[in-house]
Amino acid sequence: MGTTKSEIFNENQNQISLIAKAFAHPARVAILQQLFKLNTCICGDLVNEIGLAQPTISQHLKELKNLGIIKGTIEGTSSCYCIDDKVWKEMKQLFINFLNQDTNPKIKCC
Amino acid sequence: MGTTKSEIFNENQNQISLIAKAFAHPARVAILQQLFKLNTCICGDLVNEIGLAQPTISQHLKELKNLGIIKGTIEGTSSCYCIDDKVWKEMKQLFINFLNQDTNPKIKCC
DNA sequence: ATTATTTATCGTATTATTGCAATAAAATAA
DNA sequence: TTATTTTATTGCAATAATACGATAAATAAT
Numbered sequence: 104m105g106t107t108k109s110e111i112f113n114e115n116q117n118q119i120s121l122i123a124k125a126f127a128h129p130a131r132v133a134i135l136q137q138l139f140k141l142n143t144c145i146c147g148d149l150v151n152e153i154g155l156a157q158p159t160i161s162q163h164l165k166e167l168k169n170l171g172i173i174k175g176t177i178e179g180t181s182s183c184y185c186i187d188d189k190v191w192k193e194m195k196q197l198f199i200n201f202l203n204q205d206t207n208p209k210i211k212c213c
Numbered sequence: 214m215g216t217t218k219s220e221i222f223n224e225n226q227n228q229i230s231l232i233a234k235a236f237a238h239p240a241r242v243a244i245l246q247q248l249f250k251l252n253t254c255i256c257g258d259l260v261n262e263i264g265l266a267q268p269t270i271s272q273h274l275k276e277l278k279n280l281g282i283i284k285g286t287i288e289g290t291s292s293c294y295c296i297d298d299k300v301w302k303e304m305k306q307l308f309i310n311f312l313n314q315d316t317n318p319k320i321k322c323c
Numbered sequence: 324a325t326t327a328t329t330t331a332t333c334g335t336a337t338t339a340t341t342g343c344a345a346t347a348a349a350a351t352a353a
Numbered sequence: 354t355t356a357t358t359t360t361a362t363t364g365c366a367a368t369a370a371t372a373c374g375a376t377a378a379a380t381a382a383t
Contacts (some may be wrong), residue, residue, distance in 0.1 A: 105337030105338035105339075105340095105370080105371055105372065106337075106338055106339085106371070106372080107238060107239065107240075107307035107339090107370090107371065107372090108264070108265065108371090108372085109237050109239060110296040111244060111264040111265070112239035112240070112242075112263075114244070117239050117241045118240075119236060119239075119242045120236060120237055120238055120239040120242050122234045123234070123235075123236035123237040123362075124228060124233070124237040126230060126311075127230050127233040127237045128218065128230055128341080129219060129222035129226040129227050129229075129230040129233040130217075130222070130230050130341095131230075132222075132226045132230050132233075133222060133310070134227050134317055135314075136226070136277050136284075136311075137290050137315040138316075139315070139316055141282075142316050142317050142320040143320055143321055143322040144320060145359090145360095146359075146360060146361095147359065147360080148225075148269055149356090150264035150360095151287070152267075153221070153222075153344090154218075154221040155218065155221070155342075156342065156343050156344085157343090157359085157360075157361095158342080158343060158344080158360090158361080158362080158363095159341075159342050159343065160346095161361055161362085161377085162341085162358065162361095162362095164343085164361095165340095165362095174323040174353085176322055176323040176350090177348060177350090177360085178322065179349095179351065179358095179359085180349070180350050180351060180358055180359040180360075181350095181356090181358085181359055182321075182359080182360060182361090183323065184323070184342070185316070185321050185322055185323055186316050188316055188318060191218070191296060194312075195312045195313075198308070198312060199309065199312065201236075201242070201246075202292060202304075202305045202308060202309065203305075204246070204249040205249070206248075206249055206252050206295070206298055207252050208226075208298060209346095210252040210253055211252060212253040212286055212288065212293035212294075213284040213285060213286040213292065213294070213295055214368035215340075215341050215342065215366070215368035216341070216342085216367075216369080217340090217341065217368095217369090218341090218342085236355095238370085238371080238373095240382075242371055255330095256327090256329075256330060256331095257328090257329065257330080257340070257345095262328095265328075265372075265373090266372065266373050266374085267329085267331095267373090268330090268331080268332080268333095268371050268372080268373060268374080268375095269371075269373065270330095271330065271332085272331095272332095272370095272371080272372085272373095273371095275331085275332095287330085287367095287379090287380095288379045289328095289329085289380060289381070290327095290328055290329040290379070290381065291328085291329055291330075291380095292330060292331090293331080294334055324383100325366105325380090325382100325383080326377100326381100326382080326383070327381075327382070327383090328380080328381070328382090329376085329378100329380085329381095329382100330377100330379090330380105331376100331377080331379100332375105332376085332377075333374105333375085333376080333377090334374090334375085334376100334377095335373090335374095335379105336371100336372090336373095337367080337370100337371080337372085338369100338370080338371075338372100339368100339370065339371085340365105340367100340368080340369065340370085341366100341368075341369085341371075342366090342367085342368100343363100343364105343365090343366095344364090345362105345363085345364085345367095346361100346362080346363075346364100346365105347360100347361080347362070347363090347377100348359100348360085348361075348362090349358100349359090349360090349361100350357100350358085350359085350360105351355085351356100351357075351358070351359095351376085352355100352356080352357070352358090353354100353355080353356070
């Protein structure tokens with residue numbers, strides 16, 4: 104108990120929920136929006152832009168990086184992050200397929 | 214500490230993360246897919262289709278209902294759920310706008 | 324009236340997430 | 354070499370999320 108039972112769901116369902124989890128925190132949404140806006144951004148700038156402590160931002164960056172949505176390179180003492188376009192496109196397509204599902208409005212109970 | 218600091222983010226960022234949270238569990242993804250497939254579904258059928266205990270499914274249904282994505286009506290002893298098409302369309306648009314962000318591949322650090 | 328069916332709610336155990344202070348690590352500047 | 358700068362990691366506290374047994378509540382069937 105307390106743990107998600109991923110094994111009883113199919114690959115598609117688990118993938119969608121994993122990607123959704125990445126978007127399920129406003130800080131990570133803000134980080135992604137900033138990366139899209141500037142194309143490239145160093146960690147310190149994200150800390151200034153968003154109002155969370157540096158370790159907290161680092162943690163959110165790590166989660167996004169582990170999922171593959173963003174990439175990071177070290178430049179001197181600072182580290183620079185940007186969107187992985189290939190991964191983003193794949194995730195986008197998976198999500199759009201999910202969102203594009205449609206109902207038959209004639210068959211409804213409520 | 215331990216709580217998301219929603220107050221430092223804008224409306225759009227909070228909305229996207231809230232919707233994403235609804236999709237951030239495979240059981241809720243499965244419930245929504247089943248509702249799209251059958252257009253209408255009673256709770257017990259979802260319990261059989263997905264392999265989680267009845268109280269767990271009821272809880273996930275409640276979360277989706279609280280967010281407005283699904284509606285429910287009581288029919289005798291059973292209760293019937295379906296997608297709220299209007300709300301789904303709004304959420305879909307908000308999410309697609311977020312997913313459609315694009316980068317300038319020329320400006321990259323990694 | 325009694326029993327069965329179905330769902331919602333409550334209580335609780337377990338795990339996950341969020342946030343930050345303290346600190347380590349690694350490159351740069353003085 | 355000795356600061357300084359910048360980021361990652363560790364450790365911890367607090368809150369949120371997941372799951373389910375037990376039970377209530379409300380309608381159906383016998």
